[in-house]
Amino acid sequence: MLVQTHTVGNDQFAYLVNAQLPRLASIDYSAKSYAVQSQCKPVTSDCMSEADVSGVGTFYHCPFAFQGGAITSVGAPNSVTMAYFTDSSGNNNNTNENAIGNPYYYAAVAVMNMLNTASSGLGDDPQIQKGGHGGSTIIALFCNSTIYDLEYTSVNGTITRFITNLSNSSVTNILQGSQRLTQAGDANLVQAVSVAGLGSSAQAISSQFALSYSQTALAVASGAFQPLPALESQSRENILVARVPKAPLACLLVANLSLAVLGIVLTVVAMLSASNEVGEVQARLSISALVASHFEEARTRAPVEKVEDMFEETHGERGPRIGFIRSPEGAWIFSSWRTF
Incomplete structure (x- = not known):
């Protein structure tokens, strides 16, 4: 299985598809799968201020159930710390014992680029904090992810139909729980936010983190999914064809038919003359x-x-x-x- 992205208008989805095997290259098909769409917004100014930044760490205390400290000392690795909530208020982060909805909500504090000074655009952004030592860049995010049952059609490797419907609570818990409990994809999130941190705005970092989370959560949970036959499929064969305008083609056909008629007339005349x-x-x-x-x-x-x-x-x-x-x-x- 393979996680790819698809854009519909302003919405960007990560979805699970077949691996790109050579034997499937000539097959067009329709199939069911799952898709994830995530959205994040920077909330750094709500969670921390310059007074919370010290030489070896930065404390954050958000207006929702997310508090703690991030290590920002020289030589510390880039990191992402996350918390999950039962609803959009963020007041309850005990998702082990409480049900979650679709979409589900979470927050993250990312410390990135410990040895690189933030760009001038990020340095002036009110949603970015700079560490006291080294060159760390700190951002807090509040996000949500929506899980969809997907039905799509792939023709020659291009998506021609992409229909989404909200998934049930079981699928939602699989996606949320796989990433939250295993943290298997945290390295991908750290890498994504670190690369985005070389940019010039907190919103750009938020968007990149959201897309990376969609891809990571779906990839980590994919082991729980069972492959099923396609809804429909057909084999495709490429042939070389010529394309000509209709008017010249019609004139050519009429001219050829006229020559045939002329040949018949001349043959009759010759027979009569003989x-x-x-x-x-x-x-x-x-x-x-x-x-x-x-x-x-x-x-x-x-x-x-x-x-x-x-x-x-x-x-x-x-x-x-x-x-x-x-x-x-x-x-x-x-x-x-x-x-x-």
């Missing part, structure tokens, strides 16, 4: 007939069945002799004469 004297004229224009018309004058004037009948030899008679003689004008010319 039934009259055109065939004889054509035969008398052959080389043999031309020779006969020059030297067999008597035979060529009479009707014949074939060109050979123009020659006297065909009828058993001696034909004329052919040779060169001098004309009255003094030139050598072809001529024929009979010998008896």
Whole structure:
């Protein structure tokens, strides 16, 4: 299984899909899955002030059930500390014994980039605190995550249909409890918020943390899900095709059909012409007939069945002799004469 992201308008979802296996590359399908959408807002100014920042640590006391201290001494690792609540008020953080809704709510205090000085944009942001030692950047967030039953369609690796409906309490508890109790994905949250902490606004850090939490919570909980067959699927085959405008294609087809019609007309005309004297004229224009018309004058004037009948030899008679003689004008010319 694989966690990917999908954006619908301004909403960004993390959702669980098939792993990108080579055998699935040519299959389009519709399937059911789960999706998570998280939203966070910075609440640092509500939870701490400059007076709460000391050399080795920073204390936070939020107006909801989330208090404690974060280590900010030189050499301390980046960290994320979280608490989960039963509702949006944040007054009850005992989610072990109390039911949670969908969406569910949580808060986080992140200490990032211990060795890097915050950018000028972050330094001037009222929702950012700077540690007393080193270069740590501190932010407090209040977030919620909504869990959805998802039905989607994938065509050639692209999502063409993405339909979400609120999941029930069982699925919600699986997502919330897997991350809250195991903390298996905390390293991903720390990395995401640390990279976002190189930016220039607290809201950018909040948005990146929200997306990372959606991906992490879904990935950690995915072990509890059972694969099911797709709702529908089909194999896709790529073929090479040509695309041409309709008007030129229509003109080409009409022109080809016109040539075919013209060929039929010419064939009919030729057949009709062959039934009259055109065939004889054509035969008398052959080389043999031309020779006969020059030297067999008597035979060529009479009707014949074939060109050979123009020659006297065909009828058993001696034909004329052919040779060169001098004309009255003094030139050598072809001529024929009979010998008896």
